Amino acid sequence: MSLSDRILKMAGLGPSPSPSGPARARVLAVAAQKGGVGKTTTAVNLAVALARFQNLRTLLIDLDGQGHVATSLAAVFQDGTGPSLSDILLGHGRDLTEIVHPTRIENLYLTPSDKGLAAAEGILSGRIGKEFLLRGTLKQARAGFDVIVLDCPPNLGNLTLNALAASDSCLVPCDMSALSLAGVIDLLAVVETIRDRLGHDLGVLGILPTRIDRRNSRVTRHVMDELAALYGPMLMDTRIPVNSALARAQMAGVPVFDLDASGTGANAYRDLADEVAFRMGLAATR
Ligand SMILES: Nc1ncnc2c1ncn2[C@@H]1O[C@H](COP(=O)(O)OP(=O)(O)OP(=O)(O)O)[C@@H](O)[C@H]1O
Numbered sequence: 042m043s044l045s046d047r048i049l050k051m052a053g054l055g056p057s058p059s060p061s062g063p064a065r066a067r068v069l070a071v072a073a074q075k076g077g078v079g080k081t082t083t084a085v086n087l088a089v090a091l092a093r094f095q096n097l098r099t100l101l102i103d104l105d106g107q108g109h110v111a112t113s114l115a116a117v118f119q120d121g122t123g124p125s126l127s128d129i130l131l132g133h134g135r136d137l138t139e140i141v142h143p144t145r146i147e148n149l150y151l152t153p154s155d156k157g158l159a160a161a162e163g164i165l166s167g168r169i170g171k172e173f174l175l176r177g178t179l180k181q182a183r184a185g186f187d188v189i190v191l192d193c194p195p196n197l198g199n200l201t202l203n204a205l206a207a208s209d210s211c212l213v214p215c216d217m218s219a220l221s222l223a224g225v226i227d228l229l230a231v232v233e234t235i236r237d238r239l240g241h242d243l244g245v246l247g248i249l250p251t252r253i254d255r256r257n258s259r260v261t262r263h264v265m266d267e268l269a270a271l272y273g274p275m276l277m278d279t280r281i282p283v284n285s286a287l288a289r290a291q292m293a294g295v296p297v298f299d300l301d302a303s304g305t306g307a308n309a310y311r312d313l314a315d316e317v318a319f320r321m322g323l324a325a326t327r
């Protein structure tokens with residue numbers, strides 16, 4: 042199969058039929074190999090927008106030991122007691138619903154990460170079926186939510202592999218740099234490996250251009266041209282601009298919609314939720 046055929050097959054564009062039975066939630070991994078491209082900003086504001094503007098019951102899970110999701114939503118979320126995400130991942134037969142916490146945002150629930158995740162990453166590598174441990178813990182959560190969004194760490198290690206193996210599709214943020222572009226190529230190679238070797242029908246919901254700065258137009262145009270040439274139909278229509286309100290909101294622990302509701306960042310993430318819901322088959326129109 043040619044590269045472009047494989048890319049089109051991976052893209053799986055357009056609304057897909059609803060899964061039947063209890064596994065109703067669509068699971069979406071926000072993943073990129075490069076650090077700082079906007080994974081957490083995207084996972085957080087997308088999850089909030091899906092819950093608030095699309096009325097979808099949404100669970101946001103942080104798979105990065107840095108704990109940036111809980112920091113980004115500190116004003117609307119208080120960590121509960123009980124086991125940690127690493128306890129659940131490493132425990133036999135435990136279910137992630139034990140650590141699903143409500144937030145002050147209607148329809149939005151959160152599973153925070155913990156410092157033990159970095160160590161868990163190493164322990165996982167010795168386990169049989171190590172790529173499917175997260176998937177095994179999500180069975181009940183899938184029945185109780187419409188969407189599950191996973192924020193991944195900035196590498197292609199075991200936690201990212203677990204996220205991809207537990208997901209129906211992935212969203213790949215790419216900022217306007219050559220390194221980020223190279224990271225997209227590496228991540229899509231992993232997606233193919235997961236499809237071929239693990240037999241898991243993982244889709245690519247889209248590649249999301251982030252941190253677009255009009256002042257840097259030559260580099261931006263170059264990266265955008267490369268993305269369009271390589272991945273055409275996989276490129277999301279939504280573009281995320283550089284917008285200081287996104288960084289300020291993260292520092293204040295609120296979604297961007299609560300800090301600068303009509304700014305360019307908030308508008309972009311609202312548009313992204315429309316596009317994601319449509320591409321996932323959860324909204325009939327955009
Ligand atoms: N579009 C944007 N405009 C301005 N600042 C942004 C934008 N997106 C992200 N940032 C800021 O850039 C920094 C990195 O963003 P973020 O934490 O979302 O990236 P990440 O890919 O999750 O990083 P890591 O790889 O460390 O997990 C944060 O301070 C964030 O507030």
Ligand SMILES: [Mg+2]
Binds near residue numbers: 080081082105109193
């Ligand atoms: Mg992050």
